[in-house]
Amino acid sequence: MNVSPPKSALNVSCEECPLLCSDSFRAFSREELEFVSAFKRGELASSTGSSILLEGSNSPHLYTVLSGWGFRYKMLEDGRRQILNYIFPGDFVGLQNALHTEMQHSVEALSDMVFCVFERSRIYELYVKQPELGFDITWLAAREEQMLDEHLLSIGRRTAIERAAYLLAFLSDRAAAVGLFEKNSRIEPLTQQHVADTLGLSLVHTNKTLRKLCDNDTIAWHDSGFEIRDAEKLKEIAGWPGVSGLARPFL
Template sequence: MPAETDCQDCRLRCRPLFVPMTADEIAFMRRFKSGEASAPAGTEILSQGQKSPVLQTVLSGMAVRSVLLEDGRRQVISFVFPGDLVGLHSGLMGEARHSVTAVSDMVLCTFPRGKVWELFSTQPSRAYDLTWIAAVEEHFLGETVATLGQRDARERVAWALVRIWRRLVALGMEDGGSVPFPFRQQDLADALGLSIVHTNRRIVALRQAGLVEITGRRLVMHDHVRLSRIAQLDMDKDDVRPIL
């Protein structure tokens, strides 16, 4: 079993994507953290309708957040990347309103839900960061709604691939023009409100246009600028964000 990562040595914390933490904040997070959990691909980390005793920050690996309807249909509401927080709704509202399922092997830092009040009462800057994380999730869901309502199928697929590409590049996961892509085409289809056949056709068309391709569980970017234009996304860098 690998040794747990000390907050002082966290490789994510030093990425330019994340807001730097002060020495006092790092010391608090070392006390706040209760351990680490491993989750093999396919594990349901958080189950819709159930309570969770912990909040978790993804240290490595990826997952999908999804809502399951009563008739079994699934809506993927977001993709989960290193640095993301899992279990916030369960931690504050008593039960999870969605599920989180690992699509690759994952390691997660765990924080006891019972200590969340200590964070708010003794670490106002960290509490603000938690609020900021919730606001970012709300903003992304708003962008997703706009995508489902206003972008056509080609634009939706381009939007999702650009968003994933930019996030993983910001995390330092780009290698030779490609990033890891453990998601299935069904995951993309369920996120974008498309059939898997339609999703596959749009991906093939984008590949034939020389823009992007998915091969060997890698997302290969050939023309980020053109794909961003199709997705109707500007070229600004993502804002830096806090990490818990």
């Protein structure tokens, strides 16, 4: 669990943000883009396995994922870990702490990642000057809540195999929505330990559960990653319809 050296550089101006090309995101006015560009403080690059935010630490920043993916998690004192949700390009990170000075969760990179960095102290300004962007942030928070609700239902009430099917379908849908892993359709890197810590299961039992899905030919597990072989069957097993594909905002 090494903390990456925070490399900072303002490489991409918001007007040329690569996310603007994607269908998944809403269109922005020129004025909005200019404002966000001025609001943006720089970029942060971090590599696989490194921590961006740590529970209990004090960050004056908010982040938007520009590229790569990772996850948010919490830990109990004795080391038990629960992965709360995954973060993908366009996701906003750090909001959960608008209220506390101390972070209530940690964030770790799965792949190499780049973040846009914003200053927490200036966020109120955004609500005053660009109400629509303020509204967008609420939209994103509401969306995160929806995902957490579904995760809660999953961990609380679905069986091991249903949970696993749900998670893999969920990750696949979210990745597809932002065009991640399009080339080889393999979602990686992700270990079975990550899956276990997301599902609230032990590593061994997670392995046996994934094995059933492999034997089914519903998925294929490769070294540190997986491939969806039958997305419909996965969703059927999970009893889950999939994520909504409405155009969404981002910062």
